[in-house]
Amino acid sequence: MDKLSSKYLVQMIERDHIxxxxxxxxxxxxxxxxxxxxxxxxxxxxxxxMQDPNKVVIVKK
Known part of the structure; x- marks a missing residue:
């Protein structure tokens, strides 16, 4: 994954709560x-x- 996509990933998790x-x-x-x-x-x-890959969710620490 390129750096821009990686930053966007963090933004979607942290700010948009996806x-x-x-x-x-x-x-x-x-x-x-x-x-x-x-x-x-x-x-x-x-x-x-370990179950369905389409249902994996990120867990906030």
Whole structure:
């Protein structure tokens, strides 16, 4: 994921309170796995990670 997309990802999580990985991926034109990987790199944790990838949500610490 490029730096601009990564900054936008953080903005959507922190300011817009979007926690659905599927919704974030659709806004960024990346795959769900790309968003999970980048969010993980940024220190976010997840719920439903081992179940349906389309239902993974980011959990705020």
């Amino acid at each position: 926690y659905s990985v599927l919704k974030l991926a659709s806004h960024l034109s990346y795959t769900v796995m790309d968003v999970i990987s980048e969010a993980n790199r940024l220190g976010y944790s997840f719920d439903n990670l």
